[in-house]
Amino acid sequence: MLMAVPDATAIVVTHNSGRQILAALAALRQAGLPVRLVDNGSTDRTVELARSHFPEVTVLTGHGNAGFAVAVNRAAYGVRSAVLLLVNPDCVVPPETARTLVEVVANRPEVGIAGPRLLDAQGRVAVSAHPFETLRTVVASRFGGTLVPVALRRWLAGGQRRRAYAACLRGARPTPVDWVSGACLAVRTSLFTAVGGLDEAYFLYYEDEELCLQARRRGAEVLYVPSVAAVHSGGGSSSDPAWIWPHLYRSMLLFFHRHRPRSRRAVRAVVLARALLGVALAAVRMLLQPRAGTARMRAWARVGRIAVTRLHSGGNESCTF
Numbered sequence: 001m002l003m004a005v006p007d008a009t010a011i012v013v014t015h016n017s018g019r020q021i022l023a024a025l026a027a028l029r030q031a032g033l034p035v036r037l038v039d040n041g042s043t044d045r046t047v048e049l050a051r052s053h054f055p056e057v058t059v060l061t062g063h064g065n066a067g068f069a070v071a072v073n074r075a076a077y078g079v080r081s082a083v084l085l086l087v088n089p090d091c092v093v094p095p096e097t098a099r100t101l102v103e104v105v106a107n108r109p110e111v112g113i114a115g116p117r118l119l120d121a122q123g124r125v126a127v128s129a130h131p132f133e134t135l136r137t138v139v140a141s142r143f144g145g146t147l148v149p150v151a152l153r154r155w156l157a158g159g160q161r162r163r164a165y166a167a168c169l170r171g172a173r174p175t176p177v178d179w180v181s182g183a184c185l186a187v188r189t190s191l192f193t194a195v196g197g198l199d200e201a202y203f204l205y206y207e208d209e210e211l212c213l214q215a216r217r218r219g220a221e222v223l224y225v226p227s228v229a230a231v232h233s234g235g236g237s238s239s240d241p242a243w244i245w246p247h248l249y250r251s252m253l254l255f256f257h258r259h260r261p262r263s264r265r266a267v268r269a270v271v272l273a274r275a276l277l278g279v280a281l282a283a284v285r286m287l288l289q290p291r292a293g294t295a296r297m298r299a300w301a302r303v304g305r306i307a308v309t310r311l312h313s314g315g316n317e318s319c320t321f
Contacts, residue, residue, distance in 0.1 A: 007081050007082040007083060007102075007106065008033060008081050008082065008083040008084070008085050008098075008102040008106075008186070009033065009034050009035070009036060009079045009081040009083075009084055009085070010028045010031075010033040010034070010035045010036070010084075010085040010086075010087055010098075011035075011036050011037075011038070011072055011075040011076060011084055011085070011086050011087070012024060012025070012028075012035060012036075012037045012038070012087050012088070012089055013037075013038050013039075013040060013068055013071040013072055013075070013088075013089070014037060014038070014039045014040065014042055014046045014047075014050070014089045015039070015040040015041065015042055015046075015065060016042045016043060016044045016046060017042065017044075017046045017089035017090065018042070018044040018045045018046045018049055020089050020090040020233065021037075021046055021049060021050055021089045022049055022053055023092050024087060024088075024089050024090070024091060024092055024093075025037075025050060025053070025054045025057060026054075027092045027093050027094060027095070027098075028087065028093065028098070029054065029056075030094075030095045031093065031094075031095040031098040031099065032095070033085065033098060034056075034058075034081075035054070035056075035057045035058065036057075036058045036060065036075040036076075036079070037050055037057050037058065037059045037060065037075075038060045038061075038063075038071040038072070038074055038075045039059065039060070039061045040063075040064070040065040040066070040067075040068070040071050041063075041064045041065040046089075047059060047061055060074060060075060066200075067200065067202070067203035067204060068198070068202075068203070068204050068207060069197070069198035069199055069200045069201075069202055069203070069207045070200050072086060072197065072198050072207075073197040073198055073200065076189070076192060076197060079189060080189075081189060082106055082188065082189055082190075083102045083105050083106050083186050083187070083188060083189060084186070084187050084188075084189050084192055085098060085101065085102060085184075085185075085186050086182055086184070086185050086186075086187065087183075087184050087230075088182070088183040088184065088232065090183075090232060090233045090234055091118075091183045091184050091230050091231065091232045091233075092230060092231045092233075093116075093184055093230040094228075094229070094230065096228060097116050097184075097228040097229060097230050100116075100225060100227070100228045101114045101115070101116060101184075101185070101186035101225060101228070102186050104174070104186070104223060104225060105186045105187065105188050106188075108221075108223075110220070110221045111188075111220070111221045111222075111223045112187060112188050112191040112215045112218075112220025112221060112222065113180065113185055113186065113187045113188075113191075113211070113212055113215050113220065113221075113222045113223070114174075114180070114185065114186045114222075114223045114224075114225050115128060115129065115180025115181060115184060115185040115186075115222075115223075115224055115225065116128075116184055116225050116226070116228045116229050116230050117224075117225070117226040117227075117228065117229040117230075118181060118183060118184065118229065118230055118231075118232045119229050119230070119231050119232070120231070120232065120233065120234065121231065121233040121234070123231075126232060128180060128181035128183065128224075128232075129175070129177040129179075129180050129181075129224035130177065130178060130179055130180075130181075130209070131177075131178045132178045132179065132209065132213065132259070133209070133252075133255065133256075133260075134260065134263065135260070135263040135266050135267055135270070138252070138256075138267055138270055139270055142270060142271070142274045171226060172226055172227050173226075173227075174223050174224065174225045174226075174227070175223070175224045175226070176221050176222065176223055176224075177222055177223070177224045178212065178213075178216070178222065179208060179209045179211075179212030179213065179222055180208070180212065180222060180223075180224055181208060181232075182207065182208030182211070183230070183232045184230045184232065185208065187211070187215070188220075191215055191218065191220055192211075194218060195211065195214040195215060195218065196214075198210075198211055199211070199214075201254060202251045202254065202255075203247050203250070203251070204244075204247040204248070204251065205247055205248045205251040205252075206251035206252060206254070206255045207251075209255065210255065213259065240295065241295060241296055241299040242295050242296075242298045242299040242302065243299075244299075245299045245300070245302070245303055246299065246302040246303055246306055249271050249275075249303045249306055249307070250306050252267070252271065253267065253268060253271060253306065253307070268307050268308075271303065271306070271307040272304060272307040272308060274300075274303070275300045275301070275303040275304035275307060276300075276304065278296065278299070278300030278303065279297060279300045279301060279304065281296075282294075282296035282297035282299075282300055283297065
C-alpha cells in the first residue's frame with residue numbers, strides 16, 4: 001500500500017550503485033514520492049536497473065561525474081514541490097520516516113531542514129547529528145584508533161556540546177542541531193533555492209554541513225528527528241579509498257578555509273600528518289596485502305599532495321592556507 005507524502009520530491013544521486021539502488025527506490029515508491037534520479041557516470045547496471053524496475057522514476061544521465069552537489073542541483077532545478085527529500089542510494093527510507101520529515105519541514109515555518117535517526121546495516125545507531133567541525137573534532141576523528149589514546153580522544157571530542165549530541169541520539173524528541181547527515185534529509189525547497197542549492201565547490205562530502213550552515217545563517221532551524229529512522233548501509237557509490245579519501249580531505253580543507261580561518265593552517269598540518277601516517281601504515285600493509293596496501297598508499301599520497309598544494313574552492317576564490 002502506497003503512503004502519500006505531501007508535496008515533496010525525492011532526489012537520489014547514483015554512481016555505480018547497482019547493488020543498493022533497488023531497495024532505496026522501492027522504499028520511496030512505498031512512500032508515494034516522485035523521484036528524480038541523477039546518475040553520475042555509472043559503468044555498472046545502475047541506470048538499467050532503475051529504468052526497468054521503476055519506470056515512473058525520472059532518470060537523468062549524460063553529464064558524466066561532476067560531483068554530488070552538481071547532480072543534486074540538476075535534479076532540483078525546476079522542481080515545484082514544497083520540500084525536497086535527499087536520499088543516498090544506499091539508504092532505505094521507510095514511508096513513515098519520509099512522511100514525518102516532510103511534514104516537519106512543511107508545517108513548521110522555523111524548520112528548514114530535518115534529518116532522521118540513521119541506522120547501519122546491523123541496526124546500530126549511526127551518528128548523524130553533529131556540531132560544526134572544529135580543530136579538536138578533526139584531530140579526534142582522523143587520529144582516533146591510531147595514535148591518540150582513548151582518554152585524549154574523549155577530551156578532544158568531548159565537552160558539553162558533544163555530550164548534548166550524544167543525549168540527542170539517545171532521546172526521542174526532535175532536537176535542534178548544527179547539521180544532519182545528507183544521507184537522508186528533508187529541506188524546504190524555497191530555502192534550498194535561497195542558499196543557491198548545494199555548494200558545487202564540494203565535489204563530495206561536506207556539502208551537507210555547508211548546506212546546514214547556510215540555512216542556519218538565514219535563521220532556519222536544523223532539526224534532528226530521532227523518532228523515525230532510515231537504514232544507511234554505506235558504500236553506495238564507492239568504497240575505493242584512492243577515490244574517497246582525497247575528496248574527503250579536500251572538502252575538509254575547503255570547509256575550514258571558509259569557516260574556520262584561524263584553524264585552517266593547523267588543520268592542514270593535521271591532514272598532512274595523517275597522510276604521512278597513512279603512507280607509513282600502507283607500506284607495512286603492502287608486505288602482507290600488496291594490492292590493498294598499494295591502493296591505500298596511493299590514496300594517502302594524494303591526500304598529502306592536497307594538503308601541501310594550492311586548493312581552489314570554486315570560482316575565482318582560492319585556498320592558499
